Amino acid sequence: MPVVDQAGRKIWQRRTRGESLARWAGWFGLVLLIAACWRFIHGQTVWEFVYDAPYQTMDLMQRSWPPDVAYLGALARPVWDTLNIATLGTLLAVVLAAPVAFLAARNTAPSRILRGAALLTIVSSRSINSLVWGLVLVAVFGPGVLAGILAIALRSIGFVAKLLYEAIEEIDPAPVEAIESTGARRLQVLGFGIVPQVLPAFAGISVFRWDINIREATVLGLVGAGGIGIQLEAAKDSLDWQRVAIILLLILGLVVISEAVSARLRKAAS
Amino acid sequence: MSRRTGLILLLFAGYLVAALASLEIDVERVAEGVARGGKFLGGFLQPDFASRWSDVSSGMLESLTMTVVATLAGLLLSLPVALGAARNMAPTPIYLACRAIVATSRSLHELVIAILFVVAVGFGPLAGVLTLAFASVGFLGKLLAEEIEEIDPAQLEAIRATGARGPQRLWYAVVPQVTPRLVGLTLYRLDINFRESAIIGVVGAGGIGATLNTAFQRYEYDVAAAILILIIAVVLLAEYASGHVRRRVM
Numbered sequence: 001m002p003v004v005d006q007a008g009r010k011i012w013q014r015r016t017r018g019e020s021l022a023r024w025a026g027w028f029g030l031v032l033l034i035a036a037c038w039r040f041i042h043g044q045t046v047w048e049f050v051y052d053a054p055y056q057t058m059d060l061m062q063r064s065w066p067p068d069v070a071y072l073g074a075l076a077r078p079v080w081d082t083l084n085i086a087t088l089g090t091l092l093a094v095v096l097a098a099p100v101a102f103l104a105a106r107n108t109a110p111s112r113i114l115r116g117a118a119l120l121t122i123v124s125s126r127s128i129n130s131l132v133w134g135l136v137l138v139a140v141f142g143p144g145v146l147a148g149i150l151a152i153a154l155r156s157i158g159f160v161a162k163l164l165y166e167a168i169e170e171i172d173p174a175p176v177e178a179i180e181s182t183g184a185r186r187l188q189v190l191g192f193g194i195v196p197q198v199l200p201a202f203a204g205i206s207v208f209r210w211d212i213n214i215r216e217a218t219v220l221g222l223v224g225a226g227g228i229g230i231q232l233e234a235a236k237d238s239l240d241w242q243r244v245a246i247i248l249l250l251i252l253g254l255v256v257i258s259e260a261v262s263a264r265l266r267k268a269a270s
Numbered sequence: 271m272s273r274r275t276g277l278i279l280l281l282f283a284g285y286l287v288a289a290l291a292s293l294e295i296d297v298e299r300v301a302e303g304v305a306r307g308g309k310f311l312g313g314f315l316q317p318d319f320a321s322r323w324s325d326v327s328s329g330m331l332e333s334l335t336m337t338v339v340a341t342l343a344g345l346l347l348s349l350p351v352a353l354g355a356a357r358n359m360a361p362t363p364i365y366l367a368c369r370a371i372v373a374t375s376r377s378l379h380e381l382v383i384a385i386l387f388v389v390a391v392g393f394g395p396l397a398g399v400l401t402l403a404f405a406s407v408g409f410l411g412k413l414l415a416e417e418i419e420e421i422d423p424a425q426l427e428a429i430r431a432t433g434a435r436g437p438q439r440l441w442y443a444v445v446p447q448v449t450p451r452l453v454g455l456t457l458y459r460l461d462i463n464f465r466e467s468a469i470i471g472v473v474g475a476g477g478i479g480a481t482l483n484t485a486f487q488r489y490e491y492d493v494a495a496a497i498l499i500l501i502i503a504v505v506l507l508a509e510y511a512s513g514h515v516r517r518r519v520m
Contacts, residue, residue, distance in 0.1 A: 033338060034338060037338040040395075041335055041395045044394050044395050045394050045395070045396040049392030050392065081292075083289075084292065124502060127501065127505040128498065129469050132468060135472075135486045135494075136494075139306070139486045139494075140306050140310060145293055145294070146300070218379060219379045219382060222473065223483070
């Protein structure tokens with residue numbers, strides 16, 4: 001611990017002068033960065049519109065009340081599509097993610113090259129938002145439910161595979177060893193030693209991702225990838241705020257219900 | 271297998287059949303799409319950074335600045351919310367109010383929040399900052415509240431025994447216990463905010479999303495590929511840097 005000698009009196013200090021200077025410089029740099037960022041955003045903002053915000057918000061609320069309840073009937077099909085996008089997308093992702101996870105886990109990877117490829121797949125799937133995947137797939141396959149399902153699947157592979165391979169790396173090695181000592185082959189060890197241990201985690205992860213995907217599927221339509229987002233986009237662009245309001249309420253209900261279902265299923269799985 | 275699981279599986283199989291039957295897949299369009307997919311992958315092999323560089327660079331700069339400001343604002347706003355949403359810290363009415371804030375923020379998708387903020391404050395990055403900050407409050411508030419609920423009560427009691435008042439108890443007993451986790455969560459949220467900033471531009475809330483959307487609408491796959499490569503690069507860089515910082519703090 002550094003000591004400062006001040007006119008014969010020794011004063012203990014927590015950090016050396018160099019350390020505290022470095023810390024001070026670090027904080028100063030951070031403040032400078034934030035100030036610069038704020039300045040940039042300030043420059044890009046039309047403040048007249050911002051001062052207007054309370055009025056605009058009140059106006060928006062008035063115009064979206066009462067929600068257009070009669071429109072609910074026309075929303076049945078979009079809600080069904082949204083549900084399908086989330087569920088089928090999650091299923092596809094789960095099927096594809098399982099082998100990727102086994103290739104990526106240190107204790108089950110057959111080779112280092114395959115492990116690297118699996119980890120790369122996981123990272124690229126995870127770092128791109130499902131809406132960006134939606135943009136890509138709408139451009140490729142045209143607008144519709146198919147693009148949405150694939151967008152959800154592509155984004156979820158990385159998520160499911162990452163959590164699953166972490167679960168595989170944390171298994172108890174004793175059962176695996178026991179199965180190996182019976183002379184079982186690789187696939188048999190996998191099926192009888194490893195899979196039973198990670199199955200509950202796998203189920204939990206899949207349901208958890210399904211819950212997230214419901215939320216994502218509600219907005220995928222904003223980029224044309226099917227589901228209730230298409231109606232949201234249409235209502236928003238025609239400034240029909242009463243319809244926007246009923247759609248948002250419906251989305252909120254959908255998310256709350258899916259969260260409750262997912263919580264119950266996860267409790268049953270664990 | 272119990273009868274109940276069998277029934278659930280049967281219902282699920284029925285749902286699957288109905289869902290798959292209701293898919294309307296235009297086979298011709300998909301076949302055409304596969305060729306286009308090839309073109310898109312070709313774009314990835316030859317990304318075009320040059321021809322729209324001024325749009326791309328200003329979009330990226332906007333995304334990055336939005337991320338920084340929104341994460342800071344979200345962090346500052348989430349601290350009181352997290353404290354209120356921790357059952358061992360707050361009286362019941364405050365607890366319920368803060369939990370309600372967290373639940374609202376978490377159940378609305380960023381894109382939906384962005385639509386509302388764009389109406390309120392106009393197009394541009396400020397709407398994006400507000401959106402990301404609002405979403406960060408729910409995320410950080412929830413996870414930090416859970417952390418506060420799990421602190422070691424012995425330390426709190428020891429500080430209380432010295433006669434410390436509320437704020438002092440908070441500063442000397444709670445803050446030191448949750449700071450490492452708070453740093454980790456903030457860095458994680460920084461990463462998420464950047465990824466989200468890449469899409470909220472689709473509805474006019476600033477950032478690289480608008481440029482990306484335009485690139486796809488013009489079928490400029492090489493420009494889109496360049497943007498996606500930049501996004502992945504920044505995410506990887508941020509992950510590497512935050513791993514470094516986290517190791518030093520914890």
